[in-house]
Amino acid sequence: MKRFDFVQPASLSQALGAWKPGAVWLGGGTSLVDLMKTGAATPDRVIDITRLPGLRGIEVLADGATRIGALVSNADLARDDGFASRFPMVAEALLSGAS
Ligand SMILES: Cc1cc2nc3c(=O)[nH]c(=O)nc-3n(C[C@H](O)[C@H](O)[C@H](O)COP(=O)(O)OP(=O)(O)OC[C@H]3O[C@@H](n4cnc5c(N)ncnc54)[C@H](O)[C@@H]3O)c2cc1C
Known part of the structure; x- marks a missing residue:
């Protein structure tokens, strides 16, 4: 190596x-x-970068967009109530894609 x-x-x-x-x-x-x-x-x-603080947030912005931290996992994003209710198809796709 x-x-x-x-x-x-x-x-x-x-x-x-x-x-x-x-x-x-x-x-x-x-x-x-x-x-x-x-x-x-x-x-x-x-x-x-896995130990860096402050990169696991999921935040709804004033303009309606969502800011997803660089260390948010697919599963945590899909199971976030605020995200899943706003973007149900994305949440479902995230959970469907993971093995
Ligand atoms: C056995 C196996 C099964 C898999 N199954 C699935 C599956 O079912 N569904 C699926 O979607 N994927 C699957 N993958 C692919 C893999 O899980 C995805 O590519 C996943 O996104 C990797 O995430 P990671 O955090 O482990 O990235 P890493 O392996 O750590 O990095 C992958 C790349 O992204 C870059 N990177 C990592 N973090 C960041 C960041 N925060 N900002 C910028 N660049 C970054 C790295 O430098 C590298 O180039 C599988 C992979 C393997 C080996």
Whole structure:
């Protein structure tokens, strides 16, 4: 396996500061780790964003749009009452897609 830096920033600003060309964000790792194992993805740096605070919110904005945090899981979004009542087809699709 190609060597890479593994970075675990404690804040959003640290995460953004850690990014450079050749770096990737690590979410759940479901896809990324498999791609790295097969050599399909060969990042120089992996930035683990899963511990960052403030990225799990689901917020309805004044104009009716919804802002979804980068760390909100499909299941949490689909089961959010406010989201599911406003976007029932999306909520259903999220739950149907997951294995
Ligand atoms: C066995 C298996 C079964 C699967 N089944 C399903 C399924 O049923 N339905 C389905 O929809 N998908 C499925 N997938 C695909 C996978 O779950 C999705 O691609 C999922 O979105 C990966 O999320 P993750 O958080 O694990 O992303 P990761 O694997 O961590 O990252 C995937 C990519 O997204 C980037 N990334 C991650 N987080 C962010 C972020 N916050 N901002 C910007 N970029 C980011 C990474 O850099 C990487 O390029 C499956 C994958 C596997 C291996």
